[in-house]
Amino acid sequence: MGRLQDKVAIITGAGSGIGRASALRFAREGARVVVADLNGEGAAAVVAEIEQEGGVGLALTIDVAVESQLKTMVDTAIDTYGELHILFNNACNTDPVMSKKDSDFFTFDAEVFHHRMQTNVLAGVLAARFAMPHMLERGSGCILFTSSSSSLKGEVAQFSYGATKAAVNWYVQTLAATFGKQGIRCNGIVPGVIRTAGMEMWATDAMKDAFLDMHQSPRLGLPEDIAAMATFLASDEAAFTNGALYYVDGGINCTTPMVPAVRKFLQ
Numbered sequence: 001m002g003r004l005q006d007k008v009a010i011i012t013g014a015g016s017g018i019g020r021a022s023a024l025r026f027a028r029e030g031a032r033v034v035v036a037d038l039n040g041e042g043a044a045a046v047v048a049e050i051e052q053e054g055g056v057g058l059a060l061t062i063d064v065a066v067e068s069q070l071k072t073m074v075d076t077a078i079d080t081y082g083e084l085h086i087l088f089n090n091a092c093n094t095d096p097v098m099s100k101k102d103s104d105f106f107t108f109d110a111e112v113f114h115h116r117m118q119t120n121v122l123a124g125v126l127a128a129r130f131a132m133p134h135m136l137e138r139g140s141g142c143i144l145f146t147s148s149s150s151s152l153k154g155e156v157a158q159f160s161y162g163a164t165k166a167a168v169n170w171y172v173q174t175l176a177a178t179f180g181k182q183g184i185r186c187n188g189i190v191p192g193v194i195r196t197a198g199m200e201m202w203a204t205d206a207m208k209d210a211f212l213d214m215h216q217s218p219r220l221g222l223p224e225d226i227a228a229m230a231t232f233l234a235s236d237e238a239a240f241t242n243g244a245l246y247y248v249d250g251g252i253n254c255t256t257p258m259v260p261a262v263r264k265f266l267q
């Protein structure tokens, strides 16, 4: 019996990286998974992998920035499987052109800011709104968001990204508070640097070496590390978790910023 046996899950951004690993893991744990992604081919490939392993999945091409498509996503899960237990809001536009614009205070603009707010924050909140009536009817439900270490402290780049993830943290707590008494749990995951296609697009080898230095672990993160936490949070074992951020970050957030320098000095 899997840890998510007979549950129905929607995962956005599931055609790649953290979302893909979570979709594969959820399916292995017995969930039926709606693999939602802007990249339809990516989503279909993940469902093919799920089915190859004997699991159940459904690929859905959707742009989370479009409200009507979020409704279609939830409706499709209900029409196909008759119920919905888990909504994992994970999609994020990792387009390098937008990231480059966002990386400089003088080039990031309203368009980048609003697009990121729409995709990273509002999309998850609206998806939760569409999913909520189904969850409330059952008296239980799990909503997850992928946050970021960028949400926790100041940055010198990505002037929209960090702000959107900080807003995600607020909604994690607020949805938990608003619906917790009715059996709905909402939690967020704060990854460290995770080796995904999205991350490989912007991180140079020198940056990866520097990032590794900052983690209190012998390696950078893997998408499967986040999938493992998502599986726990989505499962009934996590029944008493609500409104919290779970760091799966190789310890990058547990020390003062001086540690890499001190460690070198001590060598």
Ligand SMILES: NC(=O)c1ccc[n+]([C@@H]2O[C@H](COP(=O)([O-])OP(=O)(O)OC[C@H]3O[C@@H](n4cnc5c(N)ncnc54)[C@H](O)[C@@H]3O)[C@@H](O)[C@H]2O)c1
Pocket (backbone or CB within 6 Å): 012, 013, 014, 015, 016, 017, 018, 019, 036, 037, 038, 039, 042, 062, 063, 064, 065, 090, 091, 092, 093, 094, 119, 146, 147, 148, 149, 190, 191, 192, 193, 194, 195, 196, 197, 198, 199
């Ligand atoms: N990789 C890391 O180091 C890292 C660290 C912290 C947080 N995160 C977060 O993890 C999440 C997943 O990132 P990843 O590293 O796996 O990236 P990724 O690029 O590998 O995957 C992101 C997926 O989202 C999809 N997507 C993009 N825009 C979309 C849209 N409008 N509608 C639907 N799908 C869309 C992409 O097609 C892609 O399949 C993101 O929320 C990201 O902010 C990642």
